[in-house]
Amino acid sequence: MTAPAPHLGSVVRVLLRRTIDAYHDSPQAVGWLQYNLNRFDEPLRVAIAGKVKAGKSTLLNALVGEEIAPTDAGECTRIVTWYLDAQIPKVTMFPRNTSPRQLTISRASGALKFDLQGTRVEDVDKLEVQWPSQSLRTHTLIDTPGIASLSSDTSSRAGAFLTPDDSPSQADAVIYLMRHLHATDVRFLESFFDQGVAKATPINTIGVLSRADEIGVGRLDALSSARRIARRYRADEKIRGLCQTVVAVAGLLAQTGRTMRQDEFAALTALAELPRSDLDGMLLSVDRFSRTDLPDGTAGPDADARARLMERFGLFGVRLSTTLIRQGVTDPNAIASELVKRSGLDELRSVLTTQFSERRDLLKARSALLAVDLVLTREPRPAAAPLVAEVERILAGAHEFAELRLLSTLRSGAIKMPTEALQEAERLLGGDGGSAAARLGLEPDAGPDELWSAALDAAARWQRRAESPMSGRAVSDMARLVVRSCEGILAGLRR
Template sequence: MTAPTPQIGSVVRVLLRRTIDAYRDSPQAVGWLQHNLNRFDEPLRVAIAGKVKAGKSTLLNALVGEEIAPTDAGECTRIVTWYLDAQVPKVTMFPRSSAPRQLTISRNNGALAFDLQGTPVEQVDKLEVQWPSQSLRTTTLIDTPGIASLSKDTSGRAGAFLAPEDSPSQADAVIYLMRHLHATDVRFLESFFDQGVARATPINTIAVLSRADEIGVGRLDALSSARRIARRYRADEKIRGLCQTVVAVAGLLAQTGRTMRQHEFTALSALAELPRADLDAMLLSVDRFSRTDLATPDSDTRARLMERFGLFGVRLSTTLIRAGMTDPNAIAAELVSRSGLDELRSVLNTQFTERRDLLKARSALLAIDLVLTREPRPASAPLAAEVERILSGAHEFSELRLLSTIRSGAVKLPVEALTEAERLLGGDGGSASARLGLEPTAGPEELWAAALDAVARWQRRAESPMSGRVVSDVARLVVRSCEGVLAGLRR
């Protein structure tokens, strides 16, 4: 549905301004509210979270298309780091007890490296990396420390940023990386679940089965296995109730594909010329690949290839070269295509970018709710009532609540009907074509006919004497979503 998201953004902006007027005598409240009002004009804030070694920084680099996030286990990976688009590269450190300081930028094997100038990690609040990037113009990415880390300070930093106890998170949405689904992952997803406002809606979370190429010990069918596991997780009612979807991505393969260099292609070509049995034997393990006695490429080059490509990436690249692919750009594109990055970017677009104003409205309502709770006063009663009115009356939030209810298994309908209801409610994206299950290139007449057909079908279900109250309520809300599609097409 194309119209409601901007509308709810406008409604919440007005409410923010009203709340600012009501709290003019409280500088702290006004500053907080004004900050959230300004956020409507900023790129969407998406945090990347997960346990240590889940591949967060690697995935961030893949999304940006440059190695701007340190991926080693250095001190910078223990600090919340913001990546924003800017005209000129700049890295700023924000100490907790002193003024911000600009850091020197250097490169280490092609990747950015930051020098904290002797400042202990424990005394740094955050790092801010400004970098010219098309990918960062619509989305600010936030790299967070690993949760469930052996270091309580590191793990505490991640929790304090992503799910603070006394205020809403600074992120509008989160990409949560997991290598396998563990109890720790479920607990984190539950902690980041909508707090205080728009409860029971997993709108702001996407789960990623990361390092997917390592499933199956780097075999060429590893990504197929990972995608099957991701589909199984997507079908789990518990997971469906905590995140929008689960996507399998080989982050290292994606990062390397987007940043591949000519000398790496040359080294891979030399490996592809080896007898197949010899290369297969080398690729039995990382240690064997690096230590095998071979003049070209030498051991140092092979060690670096393993860091950049991994076993799966080397095996896939050499297989492609043997199959006749001799253009390094074509190899790089194939690595990205097979990594699952394109699927993730598509999901980010449909679930986050298309819902930009709705996500920001949710963050703003959380901010207003916090002020009204912390500083109650008689003048705030109408504001609290307006927050409740928006939450209960805004169709966008009603859609999200119903999506969550359907995914929890609480609605009893035929599988085909449930699948269509999810899609019409925006579960696969907010555009008219996504809701109607049509190609993005579908014309207005095709969209109009499909929307009319959906309205009629779900109206019959709502009015059927065979439908119970729950099913009738679900059908009426789906009809309203379809009518919203028609209204958008009419405009």
Template sequence: MSAAPRASTAGAVPGTLNLGNSVRALLRRSLEVYGDSPQAAGWLRMHLARFDEPLRVAIAGKVKAGKSTLLNALVGEAVAPTDAGECTRVVTWYQDGNSPKVILHPKDSPPRPLSIHRRDGALSFDLGGLPPDRIDRLVVDWPTQSLRGTTLIDTPGIDSLSAETSARSHQFLAPEDAPTAADAVIYLMRHLHSGDVRFLESFHDQGVARATAVNTIAVLSRADEIGVGRLDALMSAKRIASRYRSDDKLRDLCQTVVAVAGLLAQTGRTMQQVEFAALTELSTLPREGMDALLLSADRFVTSDTTAALNTEQRGSLLERFGLFGVRLGVTLIRQGVNDPAKLSAELVRRSGLDDLREVLNIQFTERRDLLKARSALLALDLVLHREPRTASAPLAVELERIMAGAHEFAELRLLTALRSGAVKVPDDARVEAEQLLGGEGGAPAARLGLDPSASADPSQSRQAAMEALSRWRRRAENPLSTRALADTARVVVRSCEGILATLPR
């Protein structure tokens, strides 16, 4: 994987730099012990190198959940095939590169490059007749700022009609005999189904310092379809996402739930002038005629209309925007959005993509070193269990010390326990504790519930942190506090002290 510049430490999670350094040192010591084991040494070197690479985020979900469409929306270009071809049945990595290229990695032969083609504006590549079950992965290099700090990994659909296709996703995301290659996961679902819960449970690590949903975000995808294409469809989807966020079971399995209309987001980021012109032409129709045209996909494509758009043009517009996107685009143009760039930005904003990108930045980017440290420790734990040696005993002790003693993991364990209800404290204390523990983001402003711009005023942040520290010290020392509240308070107190340590005086 190509390396990327180290992320700025501004706004980093308090303490993660020390944790990262401790884990790196432990990996180097482990390499001295396992240098003669090709498999173990390979895993350890890979995780050591991953500290200097972009964060690896996998996109998972059932078939037709909109994984490739969302990936294209996040990248801002149509780089991932969205049809039901063989490429969608293979784990595919998308990373920043100096020039566009695709490398095929077979399971039983050396990697080889594939030729790249454009079809209807989208990227496509031929697997050269090699069956998907003989392919380990595809790696797509694409020069773009969107992939500079994050490598996105598109996975085959779960619960596919093909058992082999589903197995490839499970094996990649939750392997039984190797460390997982992903640091974090975006899980797409059209609605909360028992199959979604089962998968999230299978990806949910168990054990000391591991039981945490910190590396998973759920996305209510294809959100525009929830309201049957009505203009208020996204509002309905956001209400459902909010309800899911308060679901006790789901809170235990993922950080949050975000509603996104993936098709609208992708089209908004890649809209062409000819498409803007077509929407403008439709906006000239009488309102009654336009409403009748949008009653169904078939009617929109085939009905007679005075608009200067033939059946093929309307079919192409429907494929790119969907009924919801067409209706929204026409409505916005009628309301005075008469510039392609402004319409594109408004479609993206209304799609929910900006909300998702903000969540990804708060939950994943700010925690990149913590997530990588966690991945590395899980890999080392697997090595120690698979290849126990006399010389590895001190490594196991140090691993246990980091997992049990690192405050970052104590925060994650408590955050998960509070969200799942395993630790019960009064609601007002629980809400504040979750925030101070990093449930809304790891940066000091997010933990303190301040506007991000408040970081420019360190005195305001310091005062808020001192007040929080004082409140939670009183809770920790109050003899009337329950055992659960007192234990929670002691962890939160240390988090407050960590926040204060990062703030300039």
């Protein structure tokens, strides 16, 4: 069995330091390289992208568990905004041509509001929101302007951040939101999917079928329909080649479930006490719910209160909440938990853990290699020739990158094998997550003996496929790489 290779993150850190030494006389190169070296010690940077009104800010609030991202169509939604964990809340504006300035924070109806102090949106490079949050300790979230916006400036801001022409993206990974799969979505994913060696993988992109509750026009089975569509997208070869997976999430339901207020629960309880036929009639549309006059002598929220409920819960959320109350759920915390559970947020968070958090070092190393490559390309010098060779050696020899390239090849349909074998190969290569249990298709709490036995069996099975005279060259090469992944699992278990 082969000896375990040095940790990829450690190898890339050493490369960064060597490159800094080689370019010590170039302040710009050293600053850029040191910035990327420091990124290794930061939380993973995850950008949230999508078309206008896809629900990006709403999903961000749901992930954080607080309404810290403005969700209206105001000027701040047109600016790239970073959300970072900090001990004290603070919002900083970074104008393009002047020094950063701290902004005043205010709240309106529970949500944060930022005052740009008269600065034009076009003159702001980014906003940075520092906020105490457990969720932000592992992921720095970056809210981006809408792609395909009617405003060319807004749309170009998103593109310039996510797919810059002259440098790697500042994000390590991307959550891409789509209400339905349109040609615009595919074009964006294709642009983000660079064909360079270090980028040739959909591993850093997750697709989210957002506003999933609207697919079924607010029916109680709306999310089931959305999940079926997400499964269909996941099975599509084109989509599989552009993003890691697709999950359905009702972002508004998730945000409201995590931030529900007592007065809202009281209003929902009053609605649940109305005659069923009256409430069902009101819930035929957003307009009818907000404008219908309640019968004389009936207690219930007025038109303004109902409009606020609709804004916070949507048709699906109001219908689900009142149904649960009628069924005897009288604890507001239980209602909130059920909204989050049904929203699909837990599935998305699980995917973030398996696809991003477990690959943190790999994604960081990928970003760092792209940064080094940029310096070597822009400022070529004879003394840097060994560094160029080292970048090429890491990209070609690091098993982690070989896995990503093979995953991309398998998902493109280029290698023909039985479906069951292809699925196992993808899983062993880390397609369902980087942990030993995920690769072996076992439960997360599987014990060391069970993991060891499963890894040995998988290694033997794929070794036989690699050596079989019935396997063609492509299949044999693929099988040998899968065997190496199995050996990596065993090496990790031994350590």
